[in-house]
Amino acid sequence: MRTLYHFALSAPSRAIRIALAEKGLEAQLKVEKVWERRPEFLGMSPSGEVPVLVEPDGTTLTDGSVIAEYLDEVYADPPLIGADPLSRAETRRLACWFGQKFAREVTDNLVGEKLMKRFLALGEPDSQAIRAGKANIHYHLEYIAYLAETRNWLAGDGLTLADITAAAHLSVVDYLGDVPWADHPKAKDWYSRIKCRPSVRPLLEDRIATAPPPPHYTDLDF
Amino acid sequence: MRTLYHFALSAPSRAIRIALAEKGLEAQLKVEKVWERRPEFLGMSPSGEVPVLVEPDGTTLTDGSVIAEYLDEVYADPPLIGADPLSRAETRRLACWFGQKFAREVTDNLVGEKLMKRFLALGEPDSQAIRAGKANIHYHLEYIAYLAETRNWLAGDGLTLADITAAAHLSVVDYLGDVPWADHPKAKDWYSRIKCRPSVRPLLEDRIATAPPPPHYTDLDF
Known part of the structure; x- marks a missing residue:
């Protein structure tokens, strides 16, 4: 297994x-x-x-x-990175964007400070980092909106590791209720599409005992 | 071109x-x-x-x-990532190790604080970050020594992106004179081997006008 x-x-x-x-x-x-x-x-x-x-x-x-x-x-089928070197480069560029840049600028500042620091007994959350995370998330959501308007999915016609990485990071920030969806309806449309995939549903059921998510977190119509 | x-x-x-x-x-x-x-x-x-x-x-x-x-x-020849999925995974693991972990724990703390902060006009270097970088580099050099003793190059028999990424990061830290080579002779042996490759020589000739490197920086016998 x-x-x-x-x-x-x-x-x-x-x-x-x-x-x-x-x-x-x-x-x-x-x-x-x-x-x-x-x-x-x-x-x-x-x-x-x-x-x-x-x-x-x-x-x-x-x-x-x-x-x-x-x-x-x-396990090549279905391909999640791309069919040729150029589309693979674009998927990897965006997977890096969300997996590294968004992680550093948003996830680490919000989930890192609010939850991980507690688990790791690293002291009190840094309110300046939390403010930075809440400010930074806006331009990433604008970028998602721009990409999702220009293409069907973030890196092109099909769902790729770019969408998966972005959705994975957004889902943990959304668990804290820190994604300003109302300000970014086009990014929200893209997230609705990925949120209702059978591959994503199970992980939205995970709960941390001491910190429940906001009510909209698992709603497909949020 | x-x-x-x-x-x-x-x-x-x-x-x-x-x-x-x-x-x-x-x-x-x-x-x-x-x-x-x-x-x-x-x-x-x-x-x-x-x-x-x-x-x-x-x-x-x-x-x-x-x-x-x-x-x-x-441009598949010569391959720099690996010939099969498992060796590619090992190369990528180590390229991530040096490109992300070493970068965060060492390069950013030393080159970032001592040089980049000046270029970016971000204020004075943070002496705590510099101390952290100088402490962290030891366990990375021990890891290089362990890998280079167990294998011919870091990820296996041939030179790969793992060696290239590690050497690229070490070379910029070495420009500042901040690599404690004397304490890590086996890591130094590995670096000597990569340092004398024709692919590496040209970049050791780069100079920053206001900050020359230490005398050993370009020496093949350092």
Whole structure:
């Protein structure tokens, strides 16, 4: 059986959960509290981060972007990165945009400060970082709106890792109620489309006991 | 003619310069002072970052890791990522390690604070960040030593994007004289091997007028 080590509000783990489901690949989910730095887990993941995917033959893969590339090479149908070098470059550019730039400018400032710092016992949330995250998210939503208006999905005609990465990050920020959807109706339209895919529904059911999501979080008509 | 927009101490730009040279691809280099946020450049690179590669047919590619994947797909010989999905995953894991983790923990704290902050007029260097960078570099050099002892190059038998990314980052930190080579002789042996490759020599000739490198910087026997 395939096993994915993850935790509920890890955006890169969510992206791999979506990618696996889009490809019709089943995986047993194991919650890994990375902040406990479990030796057996560090043996699989030198960086100590999730997601980690263990394939049925024991092959162990780390890092969200690396796992996504591997899955697309080994389980090619449906392709989630693109059919030719140029469309793959555009998908990867946007997957980097959301997986690194959005992560640094938005996710880390909001989910990192409000939730992860508590789990990691790193002290009080930094209110300046939270303000920065709430300001930065607007131009990313504008960029999503621009891309989704110009194309069918973010990187072109079909759903790709670009949409999956963006949706994974937005879904964890949305869990906190920090996505200003009302100001960005076109980005909201794009998110509605991805939110109702069967690959995305299960991860919206995850709950953190001490921090429930806002009421609109799982609504398809939000 | 192929054009690469870069600047001298941008580690991701250096990685692409090495990859191009390893593949025998010529490129005209254009220095882009990204902090000036030139509108024509932002038109090519929405994130405003280097490297940007413009292919002879006008195809424009951004982001170091995206450009490296494109080059390896389109100019397959010699392969710099790997021959099969598993070895490609290992190369990508280590390219991520150095391109993201080492960048965040070392390069940003040293080159970012000591040089980039000055160019970007972001104020005085943060001495706590510099201390963190100088502490963090040790475990990365230990990791390089471990990998280079276990394998021939970092990701396996042949030189890959893992070595190229690690060398690009170390070379900019070494420009500041901040690599404690004496404490890490096995990492130094690996770096000596990559430093004398014809693909790496030219970028060690770059100079920043106001900040010359230490004497050992270009020495092959350092």
